[in-house]
Amino acid sequence: MKEYFVKMRVIILGQYPLDMKKIRGGVETCIIGLVNELKKYSDIELHVITKEIMWENITKVEDNVTIHYLASPPLPRFVTIKTIDQHKTIKKIKELKPDVVHAHMTAGPGYCALKSGFPNIVTVHGITKEEYDPKIRPGLLDTIRRMVAVPMEDYVFKHAKVLTVVSYYVKKNIKPFCKGEIYIIPNGIRNEFFEIENNEIENMLLFVGGIEPRKSLLNLLKAVKIIKKEIPDVRLHIVGSVRKQRYYNSLVEYVNQNNLNDNIIFKGELSDEEVKKEFSECSVFVLPSKVESFGIVLAEAEACGKPVVASNIGGIPYVIDDNETGFLVEYGDIDGFANKILLLLNDKNLRNKIGIAGMEKAKQFSNKDIAKRYYNLYNAVIHNGKRK
Structure with missing residues (x-):
């Protein structure tokens, strides 16, 4: 009798470049490295959902990865993050029906992962309250960004059942606000x-x-x-x-x-x-x-x-x-x-x-070791049936 092999459907949610020659920042670098290793796993059906400033959605299939670029208008992020971007992201997650969503960053991706209702992991790369501290970013636009992003981050800390952090420093600082499990998994190097x-x-x-x-x-x-x-x-x-x-x-x-x-x-x-x-x-x-x-x-x-x-x-x-x-x-x-x-x-x-x-x-x-740790965590989250 023929055996059927069911793959684990994983969504990586976060920044991902449209042009691989132009990588924007540390989070994007980490996601690229993780994707490059996860796509080697034969039992993973891998999807990436990201947003890009453009007028029409684009879907690319390359090297065992399906990348969904969701169109976002050329407006300040604090305008789109809880409106257009959030609506499109959650809709796409529900269309794909993943086994697990791995969101990178709290405000935006993490919030959408929880609201989607599917099992999820949120990676905390930085603490919004720190990065948008008025002493560092005192301007009006940054004040508005902080007013939008911090409540979303607070929601993630309160409701996420599984979080990963990139260092002990982050774990120590967010632990008092979190109810879920927190694992330290550092960023990987390509x-x-x-x-x-x-x-x-x-x-x-x-x-x-x-x-x-x-x-x-x-x-x-x-x-x-x-x-x-x-x-x-x-x-x-x-x-x-x-x-x-x-x-x-x-x-x-x-x-x-x-x-x-x-x-x-x-x-x-x-x-x-x-x-x-x-x-x-x-x-x-x-x-x-x-x-x-x-x-x-x-x-x-x-x-x-x-x-x-x-x-x-x-x-x-x-x-x-x-x-x-x-x-x-x-x-x-x-x-x-x-x-x-x-x-x-x-x-x-x-x-x-x-x-x-x-x-x-x-x-x-090394990205190979980091990807292995996430692979094991994906399986644990799926098998434990953890949801928002």
Whole structure:
């Protein structure tokens, strides 16, 4: 008698690029890596639901994955998140009738996953209340975003039965508000970061991330000014899109006023291959953030064998082992940040030693292992019949 094999239907809900050459941010990077591994499982029917600013829905089928790009009008996200986007997302989930929905982020995807009524897992990549703290984002639009997103996040924390978080820091901070189970599963690194060649250009620093106040780039520019006194040809490449124009303008003004034009280069938003080239050529990777739940770029730097100097905040200590795979500096200690960078730039053997340790550390963030953990969790959620 012929046996019939029933696949597990899984929906990944969250940011996913229309153009793989243009990857937007850490969450999107993590979802891509997870999808690339899950599609190798013969017993999974994999779907991705994402939104894209356009006028008509697009569905692509490629490499055992069906990607549903839901059209979203060119309006501020706080306008569409609880109206058009929510309606379309829940409708599509119900059409697909999944065994489990895996939502990335609370406000938006997580909220829709719970409202759909299907078994679900919500991954908390960052805490909205922190990322939209008025001290970091005081503007009117950010205030409106906070007013819309925080209640959605609160709903997810209160009603989700299974959540995953990217670091112990996130778990500790959301646990008092959650009733469900919380598992720590870090963000994964795409395999190609382990294969990037080291084409180091001496005295080259690299920052990758959005240009916004919570990344504290002004502190980094001040550190470069200190470093320049000892290493005049030090260079910092800042890779990432401008998310706050006024903040970016203040950075450019500081560069001009302090004669740092030859030392600091704003590279803008680069393609995936161009970003990898920047990783390949840097001597030290730097991240001076004030708020960071994980910092996937840190793990990517480790995978490339690059030493890191970063703020000792949030989930960063979960990724970087101080004095082993990099140096952690208390937030706001500009002199301390500059001194650690100088220590690395002046000692190639130390850079190599820390870089090797970082590559070993990064193995625990491999997408293959992360996907296996999620595969097991999907099965557990389905078999336990957990719902919203």
